[in-house]
Amino acid sequence: MSNNPPVILVTAADLAPQAVELLNAYELVFAGRAPQDDEIVALAKKHNPVGIIVRYGRVTAETMDAAPNLKVISKHGSGIDTIDQAAAQSRSITVVAALGVNAAAVAEQALALLLGCAKSLVRLNGRMHAGYWDKSTHKTLELRGRTIGIIGLGAIGQRFAKMADAIEMRVLGFDPYAKNVPSYIRTVDIQTIWQESDVISLHCPLTPENRELINAASLAQCKKGLILINTARGGLVDEDALLKALNSGHVFMAGLDSFAVEPFAAPHIFQGHERLLLSPHIGGVTSDAYINMGVAAARNVIAAVAA
Structure with a gap:
């Protein structure tokens, strides 16, 4: 049996240090600054994450199927339209947003x-x-x-x-x-x-x-x-x-x-x-919101995995 920690895939190149600290029981895999659908699918297939924190890019049904252990998709923000919600529901995967923090x-x-x-x-x-x-x-x-x-x-x-x-x-x-x-x-x-x-x-x-x-x-x-x-x-x-x-x-x-x-x-x-x-969709991109959204997204992952 593997002793490796469960994986959280982050569809970005970074996450606020405060959020990283909250997720210290997990291995974090970062998808890069502007991940494309096929790149996210490939990382999901390689690492089989229990959770995905979505900053950029989309989470499709193909991504979900590539990660059999996936329990939660947590949005780093409030808008979840980049997540295939119907596909998540049919696979009993929790979708949650960081409402109000930005x-x-x-x-x-x-x-x-x-x-x-x-x-x-x-x-x-x-x-x-x-x-x-x-x-x-x-x-x-x-x-x-x-x-x-x-x-x-x-x-x-x-x-x-x-x-x-x-x-x-x-x-x-x-x-x-x-x-x-x-x-x-x-x-x-x-x-x-x-x-x-x-x-x-x-x-x-x-x-x-x-x-x-x-x-x-x-x-x-x-x-x-x-x-x-x-x-x-x-x-x-x-x-x-x-x-x-x-x-x-x-x-x-x-x-x-x-x-x-x-x-x-x-x-x-x-x-x-x-x-x-x-402006380039930067309304929620402030130093304070970056921390608040990261922390909320991390807490949502932890809660969903523990449920």
Whole structure:
């Protein structure tokens, strides 16, 4: 009988030291910075892990079949759409997310994107560095008194709503599953979000039902001059439809931290567009969130393996 410790496969090149310490009873195998499906499958087959901590890449049914000892797939974050949940359920493999631990980081990123869009920060910064002084020709947007529609009222959505309320925006929220919604959010149906929002910010998980929720039809119902913020999942947005709405001016600006295909590969239809403010899905990537997500993911693995 082997005396080797059980293996945890981490789909990344690293894990916070605090999380590594929690997992000291296990052998940790790291898949690298941007692991592809076949690489994850090969590592699962070679090491037969009892748990997988998912940072990057996907966990497919093929990966699960390559690891007969697999008991738990633990997401290093909140979104589990990169895990084949139906396949895991049919194999009695636990899937668990580190819910809420990166809420502050992602909400702050959403706020940064919103302010960047409303205040034309990137464009004005570029103009200043090029020697221009546009004070007499440029006006930015004041957010106070405007309406923001937040889709998804989990930990991140509610935290961002609190920030919007603090700058005196009127806050609408749509989430059929939310409970104990704070009083500064007025819960409404999705049609009200489309029709009344000056800003729409996405904070919901990606599901088969809401894929491309932002599409030509929904954008057509929105106010002209909309600002769209997405720090959730790229699959929530029909990127071609958004580009057309930006080109027509129906959407004033969009601040995006997630994309339909990641990593963002050049050439991309969004590159070089002056009405787009882009970041590489780093909303939850802060030094604090890195530790919090790692520790939560590690604890979830330990609990599931012991169950």
